[in-house]
Amino acid sequence: MPETSPTAPVAARIRDAILAGEFVPNQRLIEADLSDRFGAGRAAVRAALLELTNEGLIERVQNRGARVRAVSLAEAIEITEVRxxxxxxxxxxAAERATDADIADLRSIGEDMRAAVxxxxxFGYSGLNQRLHGRVREISGQGTAADVLERLRAQNVRHQFRLAMHPGRPQTSLPEHLAIIEAIAARDTAGAERAARAHLGSVLETLPKVLPDDNR
Structure with a gap:
């Protein structure tokens, strides 16, 4: 959305609150409460809720207003397949376009991930995980893919958090992330793609173990 849009600040702040877990799945979002919390007019809040509904973060329920949308395990798997x-x-x-400085930055993140594990x-590792994926998207210069991935990440944030907390998951995902970094550093486009897909394949295998009964 353009920066000049009057709804962008409100939508961004509601989005951040959802991503931070301040608003939980199925929680009702009442316009008057949001207006007070964010110091915005009701019209701006209403427009922000519409924007977030279009993103898939919020859903409208007949006669009940808006609520944070809960993503089922089945949908989380579909999102991960697209990711x-x-x-x-x-x-x-990223392997095509990475500069020496980009590679140094990725390797620095990798070392921080090693230390966190x-x-x-x-929690530190989870944050570095997000930072690494974001940096790869940034280096890639593929703005359309990056925009879609950011929306998918927002929809799947609750499951991503549970996945990060799953015992042994950081030890499993660390070598997967390091493989992505090294393939990009080698400017091996095919290898980087394989490493990224292998990592997401590992996520797909783990999701049902983390959320076996989440059918909401």
């Missing part, structure tokens, strides 16, 4: 294709594309493009810093 597999797009993350692979971005990794391949070694120290048992699960």
């Amino acid at each position: 597999m294709v797009l993350e692979g594309l971005c990794a391949a493009k 070694a120290s048992g810093d699960v």
Whole structure:
């Protein structure tokens, strides 16, 4: 959305609150409460809710207004399947376009990820995970794929958090992430795509173990 849009700040702040877990799945979002919280007019809040509905973060329920949309396990799997294709594309493009400075930055993130796993810093590792994926998207220069991936990440954030907290998951995903970094560093486009897809394939295998009964 253009920066000049009057709804962008309100939508961004509601989106951030959802991503931070301040608003939980199925929670009702009352326009008057949001207006007070964010210091915005009701019309701006209404427009922001419409924008977030179009993104798939919020759903409208007849006679009950808006609520945070809950994503089922089946849908989370579909989202991850789409991510597999797009993350692979971005990794391949990043391998084509990465500068020496970009590669140094990716390797620095990789070392920080090693340190986080070694120290048992699960939250730190989760943040570095997001940073790495974001950096690969940025280096790729594939703006359309990056925009779609950001929307998918927002829809799937609750499941991503549970996945990050799953025992042993950081130790499993660390070598997968390092493989992506090294393929990009080698400017191996095919290898980078394979590494990214392999990582998302691992996520697909783990999701049902993390959320076996989540059918909401």
